Amino acid sequence: MRKGQQTRRDIIRKAAPIFNQKGFEGAALSDLMEATGLEKGGIYRHFKSKEQLAAEAFDYAWETAVDCRLEGTAEIANTVDRLQQVVRNFRERRNGLVAGGCPLLNTAIDTDDGNPRLRARARCALDAWLLLLRDILEEGKARGEVRPEADVWQISTLIVSGLEGSLMLSRLQKDSDALDVVVQHLESYLETQVRARKPASEEQRA
């Protein structure tokens, strides 16, 4: 039983880059067999279908991405500083990702006219990613670090749209220029439009 679970996890981990790079349709059984070193029966003893394996591979790739993006942020006390680090991590900590780029972007595009089960996973991942940013913003409001009038829904949408869009450009252009531009824009947006203004008295002391 324990060995079976270990094999199952290994298959997911090895299948994840195949699905993330080639998409659901593009990932051939031969690719999965080569990556895992198993025969068809050895793979599908552990999964009901290619769809189930793809869904679990997506979850694994997505958890890895979220871990990279949150790395070193929990210990940042100020919520706006923390958001700025999340934005920087999106650009800087891409080496830890499963090969093939952002699993959310890939799976969203791959499945938006297709596979509804995989699409539902991507939708959940997007909602959770937006909610995570919104929670930091709400915490910031409660602590007086984020402007009370800031629209947390709009800000989280701007951050995710900008980052995911610029990642598409950067991957196509094979350099990080677009990511650099958008990360810088978002950092400055958070600084000038989201961070609570200091009271005038403090401003003078600073």
Added chain:
Amino acid sequence: MRKGQQTRRDIIRKAAPIFNQKGFEGAALSDLMEATGLEKGGIYRHFKSKEQLAAEAFDYAWETAVDCRLEGTAEIANTVDRLQQVVRNFRERRNGLVAGGCPLLNTAIDTDDGNPRLRARARCALDAWLLLLRDILEEGKARGEVRPEADVWQISTLIVSGLEGSLMLSRLQKDSDALDVVVQHLESYLETQVRARKPASEEQRA
């Protein structure tokens, strides 16, 4: 000969939504036969390979997208107003697109770890799209409508990243909320950070 060219164009037009929705690997011969009403031989009499058909289908879908995004903009004299209309068109004129969303976003993600010929087409499309925006900005600078210090490369990158990223969100969420947020942000960014400031004397007269 003339009839052959007409058939060729028909095949491209009918294959374009298949490739745009299903991707290169996902587009099966059976899908292409059903869409065109032709047998395999009838399709491949006109194209050397699936790759060639996909490349021409991409070009067709992309031209359609660019036409939608530029609709009604040529007659707008002020360059910043024109850019704002291009941004609004991205959200509002999506009905004219080949089914399946933005062909650039789809093809970039579909091919960034795959098909190099199709990837090269997507790369050309992106470069042309960025250049088109940059040309409007440069024209704006020459006419004193855009701030002289504006970085046209950065601005065009911000626009394309934001629009393409928010389209991913909107398609996954099946509503236009994310597009609305980003279009509004970009319009306001163009207004407050890109449009040349009026001289103080004019500001007072206004």
